[in-house]
Amino acid sequence: MVISPVEPIVQDARNIQGGMWIPSLLEGINEQEMQQLGSKLTAKDIYDVNNSSLKDAIVHFNGGCTSEIISPKGLLLTNHHCGYGAIQSHSSIENDYLKNGFWAKSFKEELANPNMTVTFIKRIDDVTSEVFAGVSDTMDEVSKMKLINQNINKVTANATKETWQKANVKSFYKGNQYLLFITEVYKDIRLVGAPPTAIGKFGADTDNWMWPRHTGDFSMFRIYADANNRPAVYSKENVPYTPNHYLPISLDGVEEGDFTLVFGFPGRTNEYLPAVGIDQIVNVLNPAKIEIRENALKIVDSYMRKNEAVKIKYASKFASIANYWKKWIGENQGIKKSNAIEKKRELEKEFSKIVIEKDLEGYKTLLPDFKQLYKEIESVSLARDYWVEVVYRNVELLGISFRMFQVEQAYLRGGEQGFEKSREATLAKLKGIFKNYSAEVDKPVFEKLVSLYAKKTPKEFVPSVMKDTSFTKITNNIYTNSKITSFEGVKELLSGSGKEVSQKLNADIGYQFGKELHTTFYNKIEPKFQQLNMQISAVQKKYMKALMEVFPTKRFFPDANGTLRVTYGQVRGYKPRDAVYYEPVSYLEGVIEKYVPDDYEFDVPQKLQDLYKSKDYGQYGENGKMAVNFLGTNHTTGGNSGSPTIDAYGNLIGLNFDRVWEGTMSDMNYDPAICRNIMVDIRYVLFIIDKYAGAKNLIDEMTLVHPKK
Ligand code: ARG
Numbered sequence: 001m002v003i004s005p006v007e008p009i010v011q012d013a014r015n016i017q018g019g020m021w022i023p024s025l026l027e028g029i030n031e032q033e034m035q036q037l038g039s040k041l042t043a044k045d046i047y048d049v050n051n052s053s054l055k056d057a058i059v060h061f062n063g064g065c066t067s068e069i070i071s072p073k074g075l076l077l078t079n080h081h082c083g084y085g086a087i088q089s090h091s092s093i094e095n096d097y098l099k100n101g102f103w104a105k106s107f108k109e110e111l112a113n114p115n116m117t118v119t120f121i122k123r124i125d126d127v128t129s130e131v132f133a134g135v136s137d138t139m140d141e142v143s144k145m146k147l148i149n150q151n152i153n154k155v156t157a158n159a160t161k162e163t164w165q166k167a168n169v170k171s172f173y174k175g176n177q178y179l180l181f182i183t184e185v186y187k188d189i190r191l192v193g194a195p196p197t198a199i200g201k202f203g204a205d206t207d208n209w210m211w212p213r214h215t216g217d218f219s220m221f222r223i224y225a226d227a228n229n230r231p232a233v234y235s236k237e238n239v240p241y242t243p244n245h246y247l248p249i250s251l252d253g254v255e256e257g258d259f260t261l262v263f264g265f266p267g268r269t270n271e272y273l274p275a276v277g278i279d280q281i282v283n284v285l286n287p288a289k290i291e292i293r294e295n296a297l298k299i300v301d302s303y304m305r306k307n308e309a310v311k312i313k314y315a316s317k318f319a320s321i322a323n324y325w326k327k328w329i330g331e332n333q334g335i336k337k338s339n340a341i342e343k344k345r346e347l348e349k350e351f352s353k354i355v356i357e358k359d360l361e362g363y364k365t366l367l368p369d370f371k372q373l374y375k376e377i378e379s380v381s382l383a384r385d386y387w388v389e390v391v392y393r394n395v396e397l398l399g400i401s402f403r404m405f406q407v408e409q410a411y412l413r414g415g416e417q418g419f420e421k422s423r424e425a426t427l428a429k430l431k432g433i434f435k436n437y438s439a440e441v442d443k444p445v446f447e448k449l450v451s452l453y454a455k456k457t458p459k460e461f462v463p464s465v466m467k468d469t470s471f472t473k474i475t476n477n478i479y480t481n482s483k484i485t486s487f488e489g490v491k492e493l494l495s496g497s498g499k500e501v502s503q504k505l506n507a508d509i510g511y512q513f514g515k516e517l518h519t520t521f522y523n524k525i526e527p528k529f530q531q532l533n534m535q536i537s538a539v540q541k542k543y544m545k546a547l548m549e550v551f552p553t554k555r556f557f558p559d560a561n562g563t564l565r566v567t568y569g570q571v572r573g574y575k576p577r578d579a580v581y582y583e584p585v586s587y588l589e590g591v592i593e594k595y596v597p598d599d600y601e602f603d604v605p606q607k608l609q610d611l612y613k614s615k616d617y618g619q620y621g622e623n624g625k626m627a628v629n630f631l632g633t634n635h636t637t638g639g640n641s642g643s644p645t646i647d648a649y650g651n652l653i654g655l656n657f658d659r660v661w662e663g664t665m666s667d668m669n670y671d672p673a674i675c676r677n678i679m680v681d682i683r684y685v686l687f688i689i690d691k692y693a694g695a696k697n698l699i700d701e702m703t704l705v706h707p708k709k
């Protein structure tokens, strides 16, 4: 199906924001909307296959974030929280780059990151008709999916590309459109610079998902290429990459109403769920996940506060568990406050009315089908979330037992050979896990979360080991007698032949307990979930198509799926609640207002305090003030972190890194009144590099411009 936008232009462009658009399809309506918002760019300035365009400077960063090229020598800018793992991996007590920051003063000092990759998008082609070749409505879902996957493999194999390029096909509009991406993956990415955590993560978890914000959330890397400027694994001989385009940087700053374009790789959204689907997330699944994480976080936090070593070991794990815990709370509040479920019901009423009026036969059962299927999947999804959250994410001993379970499965399926391969890989992973493990912390988490699991999982999915509910006794027994609470113990269990290992594992009390949970998951939960989920996806695919037909003047953008997107908007404050208005720009004085000496989250480096006192902002300040963060109406989600914010002329003005509390529901319901993305003002980034760190060498590589003057 070819999707063509047909909405007439709304007079006040401010009303029609929201949406993550495909860069190769901007001509026409998106281009006009952008210009109404103040843009001077054409669709071709943004995406062009034959000439250099903005897209050549936008790079998928290590699979999860976005980054952009800001110099002719392949200098990359992304968030501090995106480079966090790399910065941490180079840190030690003697050279603590997380604490003190890191700045390479020459190419030679840049640090290699063996497993890091970045990906460029060279070309995007619509391959929908090839993917649907031979597919008919009379086929059942399983055969349909099989044929579609075969066709996708054919398209990928036959794609026109250079030998160093890759091809992959992604589904859009819930499986109604398929696009082919030709990409280039670079593998020699080196760390160039990072501010101290007290700047790059200022405000930490307390300020996370919040406005007003004052975080200098950036770090810098460089892409290296072979002598032909092509991808190559790390080598001393590699040279800095020469880009087709890099972003000039504007020193003119932002004010309310300025055009903003965010260009990046949003991960996942769910904008076309039926009301019953949102209802289930908000009222059943999110509360369960929030409760589990809240209990785990409370326990871990109490240990982190009284023990310095535990604090270091758990810092990164704690931050990632806390990130989505906090997001789900905000999401639930936002959905309720904005009446999102009610609004969806209204829309569905109208949908049904039109379907009946126009007698659109194939669409009449969609909403009742959703209702029935969501009812059926509810207990399965809930059980699945308990397993994922308790076993996979929060109780480390259970997560470890799961990895060992996979080793045993490899033996049962692949014999001694399969076992050998799996053991090696698992031991390497477990070594890393145990480096940051404390059984003392994990034990109370186990007891608490396992009791919750037993009490709250739908009855039919409770594993039989949980019928005995004396969890204090069980916990003590496991953490005293199981070998899987230490790396030594695990190594011992995993030594010997596959057969011996299997016997030893099954005699271990901790393993026995975990295995019961994993078998319940694989035998009872997962097959049922997959089967129902496939049916829901089939209905959702039809519903998506139906929505576009039934509401031909409404705008529909495809849900985020980790592919390159453009979202445009303006710099705007918002009104979070009655009688309160949030200004769209924060300043360095706000950092000083929040300053708590020696605090874990709100300490401020002495040098930054001094720069504030002397107002030594150089060309980066404006009227004696230093801007730090600002808000926009760009529709973003996880994965957009590190995305460039681009002005009306194609220059870099900011670095996207978060959203505001009231608007975290934008993944299901974008509301232009309260959904805002949060960006670092690029002048703050330059100020920190130049005035704080003295890394003038980096500033000299960049192109600084004054488009407004
Ligand atoms: N909330 C942001 C995002 O979803 C930033 C998270 C990093 N910061 C933190 N304090 N955990 O990724």
Ligand code: ASP
Pocket: 065, 636, 637, 638, 639, 640, 641, 642, 657, 658, 659
């Ligand atoms: N902080 C998110 C990220 O890391 C962005 C967001 O969810 O708004 O991609």
